[in-house]
Each structure stands twice: as structure tokens, then as C-alpha cells.
Amino acid sequence: MTATARETVLGRIRDALALADPREVTVERAYRTGRTLPDAQRLELLTDRLVDYKARVRVCTADRTARTVAEALSARGARRIGVPAGLDPEWLAAFDGEVLEDSAGIPAPRLGDLDGVVTASAVTCAETGTIFLDGSPDQGRRALSLVPDLHVCVVDLSSVVAGVPEAVARLVPERPTTLISGPSATSDIELERVEGVHGPRTLEVIVRTDA
Amino acid sequence: MSSSPTRPDPTHPDGSGRSGGGTFLGLPAVPPRSPYGTGNLRGDRAFPRAAREELGNEQLRRNLTRATHTIRGKRLAVTGELPDWERLREAGSAIKTDTMNRLPELLEELERKVTERGGTVHWARDGVEANEIVTRLVEATGSDEVIKVKSMATQEIGLNEHLESRGIAAHETDLAELIVQLAGDKPSHILVPAIHRNREEIRDIFRDRIPGVDPGLDAVPAHLAAAARAYLREKFMTVPVAVSGANFGIAETGTLSVVESEGNGRMCLTLPRTLITVMGIEKVLPRYRDLEVFLQLLPRSSTGERMNPYTSLWTGVTPGDGPEEFHLVLLDNGRTAALADRIGREALNCIRCSACLNVCPVYERTGGHAYGSTYPGPIGAVLTPQLAGMDAAKNDPNSSLPYASSLCGACFDACPVKIDIPSLLVELRHQHTEQAGTTAEKLAMKAAAAVMSRPQLFTAAQKAAAPARLVAGRDKVISRLPPPFDGWTDSRDLPAPPRQTFRSWMASEEGAAALRAAAEEGRRSRDGRGGRPDDGHDGKHDDDRPDGRHGDPHHGEEER
Ligand code: SF4
Numbered sequence: 001m002t003a004t005a006r007e008t009v010l011g012r013i014r015d016a017l018a019l020a021d022p023r024e025v026t027v028e029r030a031y032r033t034g035r036t037l038p039d040a041q042r043l044e045l046l047t048d049r050l051v052d053y054k055a056r057v058r059v060c061t062a063d064r065t066a067r068t069v070a071e072a073l074s075a076r077g078a079r080r081i082g083v084p085a086g087l088d089p090e091w092l093a094a095f096d097g098e099v100l101e102d103s104a105g106i107p108a109p110r111l112g113d114l115d116g117v118v119t120a121s122a123v124t125c126a127e128t129g130t131i132f133l134d135g136s137p138d139q140g141r142r143a144l145s146l147v148p149d150l151h152v153c154v155v156d157l158s159s160v161v162a163g164v165p166e167a168v169a170r171l172v173p174e175r176p177t178t179l180i181s182g183p184s185a186t187s188d189i190e191l192e193r194v195e196g197v198h199g200p201r202t203l204e205v206i207v208r209t210d211a
Numbered sequence: 212m213s214s215s216p217t218r219p220d221p222t223h224p225d226g227s228g229r230s231g232g233g234t235f236l237g238l239p240a241v242p243p244r245s246p247y248g249t250g251n252l253r254g255d256r257a258f259p260r261a262a263r264e265e266l267g268n269e270q271l272r273r274n275l276t277r278a279t280h281t282i283r284g285k286r287l288a289v290t291g292e293l294p295d296w297e298r299l300r301e302a303g304s305a306i307k308t309d310t311m312n313r314l315p316e317l318l319e320e321l322e323r324k325v326t327e328r329g330g331t332v333h334w335a336r337d338g339v340e341a342n343e344i345v346t347r348l349v350e351a352t353g354s355d356e357v358i359k360v361k362s363m364a365t366q367e368i369g370l371n372e373h374l375e376s377r378g379i380a381a382h383e384t385d386l387a388e389l390i391v392q393l394a395g396d397k398p399s400h401i402l403v404p405a406i407h408r409n410r411e412e413i414r415d416i417f418r419d420r421i422p423g424v425d426p427g428l429d430a431v432p433a434h435l436a437a438a439a440r441a442y443l444r445e446k447f448m449t450v451p452v453a454v455s456g457a458n459f460g461i462a463e464t465g466t467l468s469v470v471e472s473e474g475n476g477r478m479c480l481t482l483p484r485t486l487i488t489v490m491g492i493e494k495v496l497p498r499y500r501d502l503e504v505f506l507q508l509l510p511r512s513s514t515g516e517r518m519n520p521y522t523s524l525w526t527g528v529t530p531g532d533g534p535e536e537f538h539l540v541l542l543d544n545g546r547t548a549a550l551a552d553r554i555g556r557e558a559l560n561c562i563r564c565s566a567c568l569n570v571c572p573v574y575e576r577t578g579g580h581a582y583g584s585t586y587p588g589p590i591g592a593v594l595t596p597q598l599a600g601m602d603a604a605k606n607d608p609n610s611s612l613p614y615a616s617s618l619c620g621a622c623f624d625a626c627p628v629k630i631d632i633p634s635l636l637v638e639l640r641h642q643h644t645e646q647a648g649t650t651a652e653k654l655a656m657k658a659a660a661a662v663m664s665r666p667q668l669f670t671a672a673q674k675a676a677a678p679a680r681l682v683a684g685r686d687k688v689i690s691r692l693p694p695p696f697d698g699w700t701d702s703r704d705l706p707a708p709p710r711q712t713f714r715s716w717m718a719s720e721e722g723a724a725a726l727r728a729a730a731e732e733g734r735r736s737r738d739g740r741g742g743r744p745d746d747g748h749d750g751k752h753d754d755d756r757p758d759g760r761h762g763d764p765h766h767g768e769e770e771r
Binding site for chain 2 (some may be wrong): 004006010012013014016019020021022023025026027028029030031032033053055060061104108113117119125129130141142143146147164167168169172173174176177178179181184185186187188189190191192195197
């Protein structure tokens with residue numbers, strides 16, 4: 001009977017470990033975890049990072065969400081936008097353009113015809129300026145926040161945590177998760193940074209301080 | 212804080228995997244290297260010769276110097292701002308070591324989780340088998356095209372060439388990889404593979420090779436990037452199969468991860484109907500939580516950013532979101548051979564950040580092509596010989612790789628998972644000299660290895676003659692090596708002859724001491740002790756190593 005590749009590879013690994021004893025090791029998580037920072041500091045840190053990544057940051061209170069979303073969209077000249085099915089319709093109350101509610105059946109090229117997309121977010125890491133999307137109904141499938149050229153992303157300050165460990169602890173592993181730290185970028189040509197290659201070339205972040 | 216002591220049971224209670232594992236009567240067998248003559252783990256010239264040819268390339272050297280110094284500066288800034296950077300490195304190193312100790316169970320767990328979530332797991336003994344599996348999967352979709360995310364594993368196995376031979380076009384979608392592919396080049400750096408090309412060349416490549424590109428295209432990087440965007444967008448929207456690598460695969464949850472900048476990764480991982488991911492077996496991580504360490508270590512060490520623009524995490528198949536079919540190909544291709552070496556296995560901890568390339572004085576002068584392998588620089592010099600062997604053929608170019616270093620130690624200092632690359636190089640040199648042919652040759656190599664393994668002696672030798680160094684430091688000249696090494700340098704037209712020959716140095720007091728040490732070490736290994744040719748430094752990560760490497764004020768990254 002010939003061994004399957006699986007049996008062979010696992011057998012080789014066991015042989016290798018038998019031939020050379022494992023080095024005993026203890027994983028010490030002595031790095032910073034479970035940090036908390038006051039609202040003002042998290043906001044300041046996050047804003048600094050996002051601006052560094054060339055994202056536009058707008059700060060507002062929850063009652064001004066609709067107005068701020070409309071401002072962000074009109075500042076970029078967006079007339080046709082896509083939204084995930086679970087997005088709070090109130091957020092678009094001040095937007096007078098065309099809104100497409102996304103669904104799995106809409107082919108990706110149609111998303112490319114949109115001027116932009118508005119989504120919520122799952123959690124955000126202040127220290128690295130990283131927004132995590134996890135495919136929840138108010139964030140939608142991954143293609144929606146990827147194909148259009150403008151992404152307006154609403155971040156609630158209560159979901160902004162200090163560092164990476166605090167953010168990872170809040171994730172649901174089974175959900176398709178995308179970490180976004182500014183608009184896409186490349187430095188592949190003579191190391192000169194070019195913002196915006198394949199993902200949305202413009203990232204507008206709206207931070208809601210009391211949400 | 213948590214801890215997880217690990218020490219797998221060497222008696223293998225689970226016999227099922229071993230029965231087919233090449234063992235005979237229960238004796239462990241040494242796992243095979245990547246098969247000779249396959250994939251991209253071996254150049255056609257030994258390092259010194261290749262390096263000498265690359266040194267003639269002024270543009271390469273200028274671009275490399277600029278790139279490595281820029282990234283190095285950014286890396287130091289963003290690693291320096293984290294007060295717990297060293298603790299993150301410790302944790303990263305420990306997690307990887309723990310992973311290697313428990314590799315069988317972790318891979319089985321990963322397989323189970325991916326399968327539970329609707330994915331299919333395939334195992335490949337080597338690159339040839341992985342290429343076959345991927346080709347079969349692509350053919351089953353009916354597509355004759357695939358889009359690709361930059362992946363070192365698929366480059367290592369030569370997947371693109373294989374697909375091509377079977378009538379399947381593989382489109383690289385990372386900008387630098389696209390440039391390299393369109394130009395018919397090989398990548399020269401892990402992170403910025405097209406760094407050897409300047410903007411005018413890239414403009415010309417695009418004008419010649421991208422169908423329908425504006426003939427008036429200029430050389431402004433933003434315009435070049437826009438041209439690539441337009442060309443690739445059509446591919447993203449139409450090609451139904453993507454092939455990716457993976458930075459991490461989480462055993463606990465079955466989650467795979469790709470870390471990137473441009474969004475081409477997200478496109479490939481999200482839009483096609485079928486996704487095929489090729490992952491080296493060493494890329495598995497035990498827990499989802501381990502991401503909290505590596506998502507800090509990798510971007511800061513790699514691009515010198517606090518975080519890279521995009522990271523994708525996916526687990527199997529999610530209905531209504533992304534590919535409907537997901538295949539994970541787990542690749543050995545010499546990794547188990549590396550794992551069988553107690554010292555060498557540390558190279559498997561590498562997370563491919565490229566920080567060691569950016570601090571290496573040898574890499575900076577020769578560039579990535581000289582190494583002849585997908586994996587260049589310091590990590591390539593230790594990983595390549597272990598995956599593919601160094602004596603698979605007569606005059607195997609890989610046997611020169613462990614000497615492609617001045618053992619300055621900068622790579623060790625930069626490495627986010629604390630791989631002691633200099634010690635690994637010394638060990639490989641030792642192994643190579645053990646395998647050398649004639650007695651005279653053996654002795655000379657042994658002496659050289661003994662010298663190179665003792666940084667004080669080595670430094671003294673360099674000062675005396677610069678003979679044992681393959682690439683000279685500040686004067687940017689490759690110096691001549693004594694027999695039997697001179698065949699490697701093949702350099703009759705030396706720009707600057709050494710001030711003193713290796714022979715005369717060997718006749719000196721230091722040389723004599725090195726010879727004695729080599730002889731003594733030979734006796735010890737004959738006695739079955741199997742010692743290494745260094746100063747009792749046993750491969751532990753002691754920062755206060757007694758060998759003087761860290762005592763040199765000119766070592767490391769603060770140098771420039
Ligand atoms: S050896 Fe260390 S520094 Fe070099 S690429 Fe691998 S992880 Fe990075």
C-alpha cells in the first residue's frame with residue numbers, strides 16, 4: 001500500500017522531531033495586553049495615525065451622522081453609492097444621491113460602477129490606525145468595501161481600542177475579516193509611495209465620539 | 212499572561228502518520244530535501260561568482276542602497292516606539308519554536324478546521340506534487356488563467372512556469388511582481404522585488420508588454436501604478452481562479468491570512484469563484500490570539516509601517532462572501548529536512564519580513580539575484596541550503612551560500628523572531644566542511660570554517676588580509692579566496708589584490724591556532740560528541756554571547 005502525501009509528510013515531521021529533540025520553550029506573553037486609554041487619547045492617537053496614512057478624518061457626534069456622511073460623500077463628488085443591507089438607513093438621510101443596497105447576487109463589475117460605499121466597522125486599533133471589518137450586516141461582504149474607489153467608514157469611538165492585542169481579542173475568528181490601515185499604497189517603483197492602487201483610493205473615516 | 216510549556220512525546224503515540232513516513236522498522240528516517248533540479252531554490256552559479264557579476268550593476272547597487280537604508284530607517288523608528296518590542300520578539304520566537312515542536316498536531320488541527328469550514332486540504336511532499344495539485348484544481352474549473360497574489364512558496368516551487376507549460380496563464384497582480392513577470396526577470400528582494408528596475412525601465416516594460424496601454428505613458432510612479440490598476444482590474448473582474456500564499460494559518464480556527472499593501476491580495480482573495488492557497492507547513496500558528504504578536508512584528512519589521520494597508524483573514528468558505536471553493540495546499544518541499552536539524556530548524560521560524568536583507572552589508576552590495584534562490588539575503592543563505600541541500604550536485608552553487616556573510620550579526624539583531632542567523636551559517640559551514648572531498652581540501656575548509664566561526668579570529672583575519680571574506684566590506688571589492696575556495700571567486704581580474712594571502716595568514720600564530728582548534732574539533736566529533744566549531748556557544752539565544760560579535764561597535768544597523 002502506498003502512503004498518501006498526508007501520511008508521508010506527517011511521518012517525516014515526526015521523524016524530524018525524533019531525530020532532533022525539540023527545544024523546550026514557554027510562551028511568555030509579557031508584551032502589553034489589556035490596555036485601556038481615555039476617549040480623548042484614543043481619538044487623538046487614531047486621528048494621528050489615519051492622517052499619517054492619508055485618510056481623511058471627520059469627527060462628529062452620533063446625532064450628526066447623516067450630515068457628516070453626506071458631507072464626506074459630496075466632498076468626493078459621490079452620486080451613486082453602495083451600502084450593505086444592514087446599514088442604519090438614518091445615516092443616509094441627508095444624502096440625496098442614488099443608493100444601491102448590496103446583495104450577494106450583484107456582480108463585482110457593477111460595484112465598480114459605484115462612486116463609493118458607506119459601511120460601519122467592527123473594531124479599530126488606535127495605535128496602528130487599523131479599522132477591522134468583519135462582514136457583519138452593517139459592513140457587508142468583502143467585495144463591497146473593496147471594489148468602489150471611495151470608502152466612507154463610520155467608526156464608533158466605543159469600538160476603538162488601544163493596541164493590536166486589544167483589537168484581536170474582540171474579533172470573531174470565523175468571520176471574514178479585513179484590516180484596513182489607510183488607503184491602498186505601493187512603494188514598488190523606486191520606493192516612491194503611491195497611494196491608491198487596487199483598493200479604494202480614498203478612505204474617509206467618520207469617528208462618532210458618543211457612539 | 213499565559214504560558215504553554217511544550218515538549219512533544221518523542222515516542223509518537225500516534226503511529227498512523229509514521230507508517231507511511233519513510234520509516235523503516237520504527238527507525239526515524241532523515242526526510243528528503245526538495246528534489247534536485249526542481250523549482251527555484253538553486254542558482255546556476257556559485258554565490259561569489261554571481262555576486263561579482265551583480266556588483267558590476269551600478270544601478271542595482273544604488274537602488275538597493277537607497278531601498279535598504281530607507282526601509283531600515285523606518286523600521287528602526289516604528290520598532291523603537293514600542294516599549295515592549297523586545298517582549299514581542301521573545302513571544303514571536305517562542306510561539307514559532309513551540310509551533311515546530313507540535314507541528315504534526317497543529318497541521319492536523321488546521322486541516323480539520325479548514326475542512327469543517329468548507330475548505331479542502333491537500334498535502335504536497337514537494338514542489339512537483341504541489342504544482343500538480345494546483346494545476347489539477349485549476350483545470351477542474353475550466354479556466355486557462357489564474358490571478359496570483361505575491362507568494363514566495365509558489366515562486367519557490369516554480370508554479371507559474373509549471374502552469375504555463377500546461378497552457379494556464381498565471382497573472383501576477385502585485386505591482387512589483389507584475390513588473391518582474393512582464394520583464395521576464397527574477398525578483399531581487401522579498402519585499403520590493405522590482406527594486407532593481409528604475410521608473411524609465413518600468414515605463415518601457417509597460418509600454419511594450421501591457422496590451423492597450425497608452426503609448427504616451429510617462430514614467431511618473433503614480434501614472435505607472437494607474438496603468439497597472441487599469442490592466443489588472445479587468446483580470447480581477449473576469450478570472451475565476453486565484454492562487455495565493457499565506458502569511459499565517461491558524462490551527463485553532465482554520466483561519467488563513469495574507470498581509471499586503473496594494474489591495475491586489477484582497478481582490479484575489481475575494482472576487483474569484485475558486486481560491487487556491489499554497490502554504491509551507493511551517494506557516495501554521497497555534498492560536499488565533501497569536502496574531503496579536505505577529506501583526507505587530509511583521510509590518511513594523513517588513514515595510515517599517517505601524518501596520519500595512521490591508522490584511523485579510525478568512526476561514527474556509529463564507530456563503531455569499533468571497534470564493535465558493537477554497538483549497539489549501541500544505542507544502543513540505545524540504546521543510547521537514549530542515550526540521551530534522553536541531554540548529555537548522557530555527558530558519559523555519561522565519562516570517563519573511565526581509566529585515567535581515569535590509570541590514571546585510573553583503574546583500575546590499577550584491578542584491579538578491581546573486582543568491583540564485585527565491586530566498587535571498589541572510590535568511591536565504593541559511594534556508595536555501597536546508598530546503599534544497601548543498602551537495603546535491605558536483606559544485607553545488609548552494610554550498611557557497613553559508614559563506615555569503617561576514618557574520619557581523621546585524622541580521623540577528625534585526626530579526627523579529629530572533630533567528631540566530633550567524634550561528635546557523637556557522638553550523639552550515641561546519642556541515643559543508645564535514646562533507647568536503649579530499650583530506651587536504653577537508654582540512655583547509657575545516658580551518659576556514661573554524662576561523663569563520665570565531666568572530667574575533669575572523670575579524671583578525673579580515674584585518675590582516677581580507678582573505679576569508681567573500682565580499683569585501685567598505686571597499687566594495689570581492690577579494691580572492693585561497694584554494695579550494697578560489698574556484699568560487701574565479702577572479703583573475705581582481706580589482707584590489709589582498710594585502711596578504713590566506714596561506715600566509717594560516718602560517719601566522721592565529722592561523723595556527725585556528726588549525727589546532729579545527730583538529731581538536733575534528734577529534735571531538737570523531738569521539739562522537741559532534742560538537743560545533745564555535746566557542747561552546749550552543750545555539751541558545753544568549754544576547755550576551757561571549758564571541759565578541761556584540762562587542763563590535765561597528766556591527767548592526769546603527770552603523771550607517
Ligand atoms: S530571518 Fe528574520 S529578519 Fe530575516 S526575513 Fe526571516 S523573520 Fe525577517
